[in-house]
Amino acid sequence: MEGWRKVRLGDVCKTNTDSYSPKEKWDYVNYLDTGNITNNRIDSIQYIDIKNDKLPSRARRKVKTNSIVYSTVRPNQRHFGIIKDHPENFLVSTGFTVIDTDEAVLNANYLYYLLSQPTLVESLHAIAEQSTSAYPSIKASDIEDLELEIPDITIQEKIVDILGCLDVKITNNIEINDNLLQQARALYQAWFVDYAPFNGVRPSDWIDDTIDGLAKEVICGKTPSTKVSEYYGNDVPFITIPDMHGNTYAVTTERYLSSYGAQSQPKKTLPRNSICVSCIGTAGLVTLTAQESQTNQQINSIIPKEGYSSYYIYLLMETLSVIINNLGQSGSTIVNLNKAQFGKIAVVIPSIEIMKSFDEIVSPMFESILLNQEENIKLAELRDSLLPRLMSGEFDISDIDI
Incomplete structure (x- = not known):
């Protein structure tokens, strides 16, 4: 040093x-x-x-x-x-x-x-x-x-260049994902708001229902007791609101048991492509599950009915974020929308055939988004492992020409 x-x-x-x-x-x-x-x-x-x-x-x-x-x-x-x-x-x-x-x-x-x-x-x-x-x-x-x-300013700039290369790639992936999501949102608007493929007229076989009507089940999560160490460190990702900010998929490294044992009623594991919606505190955030997951009690999650499109529901929930936030106010400054209130929110349910056709177009977009998110996690882990070594002078980069 x-x-x-x-x-x-x-x-x-x-x-x-x-x-x-x-x-x-x-x-x-x-x-x-x-x-x-x-x-x-x-x-x-x-x-x-x-x-x-x-x-x-x-x-x-x-x-x-x-x-x-x-x-x-x-x-x-x-x-x-x-x-x-x-x-x-x-x-x-x-x-x-x-x-x-x-x-x-x-x-x-x-x-x-x-x-x-x-x-x-x-x-x-x-x-x-x-x-x-x-x-x-x-x-x-x-x-x-x-x-x-x-270190001196020259070494500082070299360290910034090394770490910045990784951040540039992460930023590029984020920008690609934002573009893909904007395309999916535009298609949702065209199909399910403007009815463009249907000559501007809503198909007669679409029904007015509620979120409960979309769901095989709506699940409110639960945090296991911190007093029982064996509940923690296992293979099921545990999603919280910070994991949802700015992410299409809630990808987290925090792990919990798939069931919490006899003293604490287990919550069902959410299958891949369930839709998580934050309903307490910061309400209206929406993400998909990247794999079997669980959440805490601040999140209501929709497991879609058989044949129903997770991507349609995800994009629909995004359009309802303001409604979700307003319903949760209930005269309080803290948003708190319970599962029963959440399930009663009005929605439109298209035919399964239309949702299937929509999926054929947007599914590759969402799969690419997930791959980019997963790559960003690996890039961030590499950056974060280099960070303390570079900042402590453990790696001598004085002779590196960048």
Whole structure:
């Protein structure tokens, strides 16, 4: 680690330097909340017309290219990223600490990789759990007070190039998947909203029903007791809401037993291509199961009836996300839509023949999406295994020409 030196982060970067003032009188704002970015991937940006809608009180922080946004609440949920481009009039939540580096000393991408290391994330989360606030949280000063070993700027840039090659491939796969999903959504719109293949008229044999009518069974998940160690570490993936954010398929490495034993009633295992819908907290997220899986109690899952298209139901559930969110409010600020309410939501059920024809077109799209997601997991695992070794100086890359 020759040439490396210890720095206090607050001495080589600045935090929360620029904020929006109502005196600037913007007509609109593009707003990023903390829950809408995870592991440097933005799910959505909210457009707010200030002339007609109230700007959220937390929509205040300004960012620039290479600003790092790092959620101060529950760091282990990994709501952080580095801003590369953004729309005009862009603000982020005050729930983020916005970090800008002195680029002559500390490469912003290098710092982002440092701050995303699991060991450092867990260290910040441990600080958060000692806070006296309502939720485990850190302050900007906690990030500023971090002392880190860094190499000279040339080595930082080489490390960024090595890790960046993997991230570029991951990003390309994500963009391909987004394009494939947009095509599937366009086909859904044409077939099941505009009735384009049917001369613009809904076929007479389609029926008005409910989600229960689509399902062989609707299952609300359950988290097994943490007091029984043998419930954990087995072969059945266990899906939670963080696994659903921004993913068509909920692919997770967390494993639980397929049944929980006599003292805790077992929940049925979901077959592949079941449709998971989040119904508590962050409601309206939709994913497919990549293999036999289970979920926690925040998710209602649809096992389709025999012959019914999982892909049709998946795309249908996406269109119902606002309805699901509104139904779950029930006068409370916390969304909580139970299985009975969920099952009674009105839907249209096309004929099995039409769903089969639709599947023949979109099935290859969804299969490609799953393959790309699985490749991204392997690429991320490779990147994350290299990350601590490169950041600690374990691998000498000074002579590598990149």
